[in-house]
Amino acid sequence: MKISVYIATSANGLISNSRNVPDWLSPEYGQGMYAISQKFKAVIMGKTTYNIIAPDHLPLKEEGTTIVLTTNDTAKPDNPTVKFTKEGPVKIKKMLEREGYADAVIIGGTMTISQFINAGLVDEIYFIVEPVLFDGGLPLLKNVTGELKLNLLQVSKLNGNTVQLHYQVEND
Numbered sequence: 001m002k003i004s005v006y007i008a009t010s011a012n013g014l015i016s017n018s019r020n021v022p023d024w025l026s027p028e029y030g031q032g033m034y035a036i037s038q039k040f041k042a043v044i045m046g047k048t049t050y051n052i053i054a055p056d057h058l059p060l061k062e063e064g065t066t067i068v069l070t071t072n073d074t075a076k077p078d079n080p081t082v083k084f085t086k087e088g089p090v091k092i093k094k095m096l097e098r099e100g101y102a103d104a105v106i107i108g109g110t111m112t113i114s115q116f117i118n119a120g121l122v123d124e125i126y127f128i129v130e131p132v133l134f135d136g137g138l139p140l141l142k143n144v145t146g147e148l149k150l151n152l153l154q155v156s157k158l159n160g161n162t163v164q165l166h167y168q169v170e171n172d
């Protein structure tokens with residue numbers, strides 16, 4: 001199974017601003033996130049991201065699997081696709097493979113993406129680069145050991161100002 005990351009960044013590579021208000025994201029980012037989630041039908045995110053987008057903006061509603069990483073044993077799913085888990089990346093991948101998915105997409109945030117990167121389980125990354133600069137926000141990665149090389153697969157202009165960079169990750 002292939003795992004992709006789909007993430008919006010500022011032009012200087014941050015994924016959230018210090019206000020933690022997503023007013024810098026383009027409609028095209030939102031549309032792209034929904035489209036890839038609907039295409040793969042398997043979505044992975046951390047509980048902090050889930051708390052921001054659930055229930056109204058979850059990309060899967062009735063069909064598919066939304067994996068949410070959390071240590072919270074009492075959280076109640078906001079729709080039938082949501083499964084809370086405290087398993088790590090390897091077990092999550094196996095679980096989705098058992099369910100028959102060929103692809104899954106991680107939609108955030110930093111903690112979740114970093115764990116999958118450290119496990120060597122991210123195959124492709126889509127950066128949606130928004131035309132803003134800010135400091136004090138969250139970086140894409142934290143506590144990631146080692147360095148990864150990327151192969152550029154495609155560059156797309158999503159609107160007058162927003163670019164999508166689609167990379168393949170060189171995992172050994």
Ligand SMILES: NC(=O)c1ccc[n+]([C@@H]2O[C@H](COP(=O)([O-])OP(=O)(O)OC[C@H]3O[C@@H](n4cnc5c(N)ncnc54)[C@H](OP(=O)(O)O)[C@@H]3O)[C@@H](O)[C@H]2O)c1
Binds near residue numbers: 045070108110115
């Ligand atoms: N630019 C974008 O495209 C984009 C997209 C999504 C999010 N974001 C931003 O990213 C930020 C959130 O990122 P984040 O790194 O703070 O959080 P995150 O990855 O969304 O979620 C972190 C939470 O997930 C749970 N978790 C993570 N790993 C776990 C594990 N191995 N086992 C059990 N639970 C685990 C923990 O929740 P519990 O405390 O419940 O255990 C942890 O606090 C927000 O500011 C958001 O705006 C940006």
